[in-house]
Structure formats: C-alpha cells, structure tokens
Amino acid sequence: MLEITQLCKTYATGDTALREVTFRVPRGQMVGLIGPSGAGKSTLIRCINRLVEPSAGRVRLGDTELTRLHGRGLRQARRRIGMIFQEYALVERLTVMENVLSGRLGYVSFWRSFTRRFPGRDIENAYRLLDRVGLLDHADKRADALSGGQRQRVGIARALAQEPELLLVDEPTASLDPRTSRQIMRLLREVCAERDLPAIVNIHDVPLARRFVDRLVGLRAGRQVFDNAPDALDEAA
Ligand code: ADP
Numbered sequence: 001m002l003e004i005t006q007l008c009k010t011y012a013t014g015d016t017a018l019r020e021v022t023f024r025v026p027r028g029q030m031v032g033l034i035g036p037s038g039a040g041k042s043t044l045i046r047c048i049n050r051l052v053e054p055s056a057g058r059v060r061l062g063d064t065e066l067t068r069l070h071g072r073g074l075r076q077a078r079r080r081i082g083m084i085f086q087e088y089a090l091v092e093r094l095t096v097m098e099n100v101l102s103g104r105l106g107y108v109s110f111w112r113s114f115t116r117r118f119p120g121r122d123i124e125n126a127y128r129l130l131d132r133v134g135l136l137d138h139a140d141k142r143a144d145a146l147s148g149g150q151r152q153r154v155g156i157a158r159a160l161a162q163e164p165e166l167l168l169v170d171e172p173t174a175s176l177d178p179r180t181s182r183q184i185m186r187l188l189r190e191v192c193a194e195r196d197l198p199a200i201v202n203i204h205d206v207p208l209a210r211r212f213v214d215r216l217v218g219l220r221a222g223r224q225v226f227d228n229a230p231d232a233l234d235e236a237a
C-alpha cells in the first residue's frame with residue numbers, strides 16, 4: 001500500500017505545484033494520474049521518489065515513511081521503487097540483458113554493472129523477465145537496435161528486476177504509436193496485478209488511461225479534482 005497524505009509542494013520560485021493531495025494506492029492497483037500540463041503530475045511522482053522535496057505532508061510505502069528518510073536510508077528506499085520513463089532511459093550501447101540486470105544494482109551504483117559478475121540467480125531471473133515481456137529472442141541485442149515499444153518493454157523488465165514494492169511510471173507511451181501504447185499499458189496493468197504492486201502512471205492521454213487503469217486521480221493546479229473509477233469520469237466532466 002502506498003499512502004499519500006496532505007502532500008504539498010511550493011517551489012522556491014513561489015509556484016505551488018501540489019495542494020494537500022491525499023490518496024492511497026492498494027497493492028495490485030494501477031492508478032492513472034491525469035490533468036493538464038502544469039497540474040502537478042511530475043511533481044507528485046518526484047515527491048514520492050524524493051527527487052523533489054515536499055513542502056509538507058507524508059508519503060508512506062508499506063511501513064516506511066519515505067518523507068522522513070535521508071542519506072543512505074533514502075537510497076535504500078529508492079531501490080524499492082521501480083521507475084519507468086517516457087524516454088526509456090536505457091543505456092544504448094549495452095545489451096538488452098545488461099540493461100535488465102542493471103535494475104538489480106539500482107541507479108546509484110549503475111556503472112559497476114560493466115565489471116561486476118552477476119549471480120546465476122539474477123541472470124535466470126532476468127531471462128524470465130525478458131520472456132515475460134516478450135523479448136527473450138532479443139536478449140543479446142544492443143538497446144539501440146530496438147523499436148520504441150521494445151525499449152519500453154526493456155524498461156519494464158529492468159524495473160521488475162529490482163523486485164520493487166511500487167511502480168512509478170512517467171508518461172510511458174508518450175513516444176509510442178497508438179497500437180504500441182495500448183500493448184504497453186496492457187503489459188503494465190498485467191505485471192502490476194501479477195506482482196501485487198501498487199502503481200502510479202502519469203499519463204496525459206485520458207482515453208488510453210481510462211481503458212487500462214483501475215482508478216483515475218485527476219489534478220488541476222495542484223489540487224486533486226477527481227478520484228474514482230475510470231467509468232465515473234463522464235459524470236464528473
Ligand atoms: P505536470 O507534470 O502536471 O505538467 P509539473 O509538476 O511539471 O506539472 O508542474 C506543476 C507546477 O509546478 C507548474 O506550475 C510548474 O511550472 C511548476 N514547476 C515544476 N517544476 C518546477 C521547478 N523545478 N521549479 C519551479 N517550478 C516548477
């Protein structure tokens with residue numbers, strides 16, 4: 001369970017990006033975060049992984065209050081959060097397999113992956129993940145030889161290799177065509193359910209979100225203006 005309680009953020013510039021945002025994401029549920037540009041979606045994601053320091057409020061993941069952590073405790077907690085990005089953030093000159101394995105190390109110690117030998121268990125797990133996302137035949141290809149949809153599948157496998165307790169997904173389909181976008185959203189929903197993970201997907205494509213997420217949270221000017229099943233959106237609009 002992820003719990004966000006009265007989360008507020010005002011940047012040093014005076015821009016208020018979040019105003020007392022409160023909601024929970026149970027395990028196995030994928031929440032779509034929607035709202036116009038500037039609504040505060042990226043800020044919310046960044047307050048959860050603490051790339052941005054919240055001004056007030058709490059974020060709790062399981063028994064851990066993320067908003068209280070600093071230094072090493074924060075670095076360890078971040079490794080429990082699987083991140084999936086719009087532009088995939090793969091290392092282009094590494095293979096698909098190496099990119100997936102890098103998830104085992106976390107992003108901080110990432111560069112060690114060139115020299116470090118991985119235990120057989122990690123390798124087997126990485127093959128299983130590649131099989132799950134449909135890329136088993138591409139394990140030894142360089143990341144830059146893949147299509148956008150395939151890269152995003154690598155991004156998903158890498159996040160899962162971390163054995164995360166939460167998935168944070170930032171505009172996963174913004175660089176993909178409509179058909180590939182649907183496939184990626186379907187895969188995300190499936191892995192979230194299979195692994196019983198809470199997930200937040202920041203997504204500006206509302207029709208796509210409605211079709212694939214379990215629940216929608218809407219932000220506008222930093223305020224939460226919607227929190228309901230996707231089907232309830234018509235009545236609210
Ligand atoms: P969204 O992801 O929904 O487009 P953002 O979280 O990026 O929204 O932005 C919310 C508000 O916070 C906007 O007014 C934006 O200008 C402001 N903002 C975002 N990042 C920063 C920053 N680093 N410094 C100052 N203001 C920021």
Ligand code: ADP
Pocket residue numbers: 013015037038042
């Ligand atoms: P997004 O597509 O996620 O909404 P933006 O174009 O709003 O991204 O922001 C791009 C980058 O600029 C982000 O890192 C964001 O934090 C930063 N940013 C956004 N608004 C502001 C602002 N008003 N002042 C400073 N930085 C900002």
